Amino acid sequence: MSGKFITMAHGGGGTRMQELLRQTVFPLLDEATLLDQEDAAALSVDVGRVALTTDSYVVKPPFFPGGDIGKLAVCGTVNDLAMRGADPLYITIGLILEEGLPLDVLERILSSVSFWAKEAGVRVVAGDTKVVERGMADGIYINTSGIGQLQPGREVSIAGSTGGDVLIVNGFIGDHGMAVLNEREGLFTNSDLISDCAPLSGLVRAMQEAGEVHSLRDPTRGGLAAALKEMARASSCAFEIEEGSIPIREQVLAACEMLGLDPLYIANEGKLLAAVPERDAGVVLEAIKANPFGGGAKVIGRVTEGRKGEVSLITPLGSRRLVRAPSGEQLPRIC
Amino acid sequence: MKYVDEFRLPGTARSLVRKIRELGTGATFMEVCGTHTMAISKAGLGPMLSPQVELISGPGCPVCVTSDMDIDTAVAVAHMPGVILATFGDMVKVPGSHGSLSDASAEGATVKVVYSPLEALDLARSESDSEVVFLGIGFETTAPVVAATILEARKRELRNFFVLSFHKLVPPALRALAATEDFSVDGFILPGHVSAVIGSRAYSFLPSEFGIPCVVAGFEATDILQSVFRLMQALTARPSVAIEYSRVVRPEGNQKALSVMYEVFEPVDAEWRGLFRLPASGLGLKEEYREYDAGAWPVEIPPATGDKGCRCGEVLCGKIKPSLCGLFGGACTPDNPVGPCMVSTEGTCASYFLYSYDEVD
Secondary structure, X not given: OOOOEOOHHHHOOOHHHHHHHHHHHHHHHOOHHHHOOOOOOOOOOOOOEXXXXXXXXXXXXXXXXXXXXXXXXXXXXXXXXXOOOOEEEEEEEEEEEXXXXXXXXXXXXXXXXXXXXXXXXXXXXXXXXXXXXXXXOOOEEEEEEEEEEEOOOOOOOOOOOOOOOEEEEOOOOOHHHHHHHHHHHOOOOOOOOOOOOOOOHHHHHHHHHHOOXXXXXXXXXXXXXXXXXXXXHHHOOEEEEEHHHOOOOHHHHHHHHHHOOOHHHOOOOOOOEEEEOHHHHHHHHHHHHHOOOOOOOEEEEEEEOOOOOOEEEEOOOOOEEEEOOOOOOOOOOOO | OOOOHHHOOHHHHHHHHHHHHHOOOOEEEEEXXXXXXXXXXXXXXXXXXXXXXXXXXXXXXXXXXXXXXXXXXXXXXXXOOOEEEEEOHHHOOOOEEOEOHHHHHHOOOXXXXXXXXXXXXXXXXXXXXXXXXXXXXXXXXXXXXXXXXXXXXXXXXXOOEEEEEOOEOHHHHHHHHHOOOOOOOOEEEEOHHHHHHHXXXXXOHHHHHHOOOEEEOOOOHHHHHHHXXXXXXXXXXXXXXXXXXXXXXXXXXXXXXXXXXXXXXXXXXXXXXXXXXXXXXXXXXXXXXXXXXXXXXXXXXXXXXXXXXXXXXXXXXXOOOHHHOOOEOOOEEOOEOOOHHHOOOOOHHHHHHHHOXXXXX
């Protein structure tokens, strides 16, 4: 490939774009469907219902401890499908590249897309590349879509929790937001803040094989607080959580304390919040803990018949306060 | 976390609550500092102490006490061609009479959020074609750092770094409050970090002239409960300024920080939200440092439009609880703030709204 940077010609639809696709994109993504270069991929799905999602990724910087924009794009899309109980099948990748992006940066990101797609068991079956002038974007943005198969009886909704359910998270919260913030701002040198970015479809399948799962939400932007509020509102239930049982790493807590942030509102990219009927809570928790992405799982609270949509928190002192939905922008460009 | 966890022990806190309850009923204490207000709300201490002790918030959130006029000035400076206004994130959403810095940014002004004034200095070096103005909002905790930054700017011979100083001093505000005719607070919970700089002696006029006992408190739940307990005990003793936050605060304060602060700044009259114009209650740049003073720039500020109905001023003086303001939770929310107390992370209205407001969804 001539030249080590992305130029306007790479998005022009001509020979330079073909060169980029044939020499860089196709070999890295390793997907036969792409080679056909049809206008649309023709795919097989079982008869029944499918889940469809779309998302865009603008994380700054594109590489951070524990991940990169490519891994984030795959995991974010896979997780959105998984939160409906769907088995992720296919994703699409739309690349918006800034003129001057070093080619090796694109190569590293596409390798990451390919690796994590294989890990999550999805195929990257369609894509698009556009280049914009220098200064009109920040290196690379990615847009994805994802299709997942909904198996009968496994469909999960944000509105599915009912009184008596137990609330579970699959591990430490706040890792992703603090890792990206730290990488971007260079706040704490020598820190071991690492993003939790991970594909959770296998974990959800294991949970559903172990027991019944009423509701799922991935606490991404807005953090655990937003996920709790959204689930409580959608199901018209009240949630009550124990502050002391929420798993938060020491370094995340310390960084939040210093910056005046509340870890409950910090984004996660490899976490889920689940409402599970009490009778199945034990087996589902065990299934989560047995998964590579669930070692730190904890029961953090329960669903009650109280005031609709209210999330309350019991502090370690035994006092009770409310948890609100986040307002405005918490930390910009963390996903 | 060391030095934190031992001040959050539930057992210690519960036994302090029990001891406070045993000491009787009906005391009202003011926590001066916005960080205390947030800590109290977040730990849910208010309901635990009620009705024996009522805690009310004071004028200790630097963003909140900044007047509309000062915000309007910052917005006008941000709009000047070639200017980059560097500010702590807290100030961005605070509305003045004609919108906030965030609005100014949307309209084309360059507003950059920084985590320290030194970051603004680096910005001045990298953006040498622009004039970087750091918006100096804060009390005696922030002012020495800003002063040190100005000294550093002089050392680095940076000609495009300026400070718009709206820094304020805590003791003059407390004096003004205590001298108010209907002021009925039984004790002050004094700010930990400001006191680390100015020392507990700076408040000795509160017990000696006004008979009000004070405790300088740390920021963890047991710090605050311990301070409340000591204030309860002080109600029947000779009033004094005690230090609960002894791991950080000394009676004489931090002389080094104070000398840096007064090398660059001098006390000037300042406009406080709720307390109006107080003599020698702010910090302006001394004559020798005028070259860094963006406050001396001529800016045109359109006259303020009518009363917004915001009662932040009364909230800041402890006269009303946020819920008594007609705008609270309706016309004024963190997403759409009318006054600064709803938008600052240390604001009294924000803390009530976030942690204890009983909303109807």
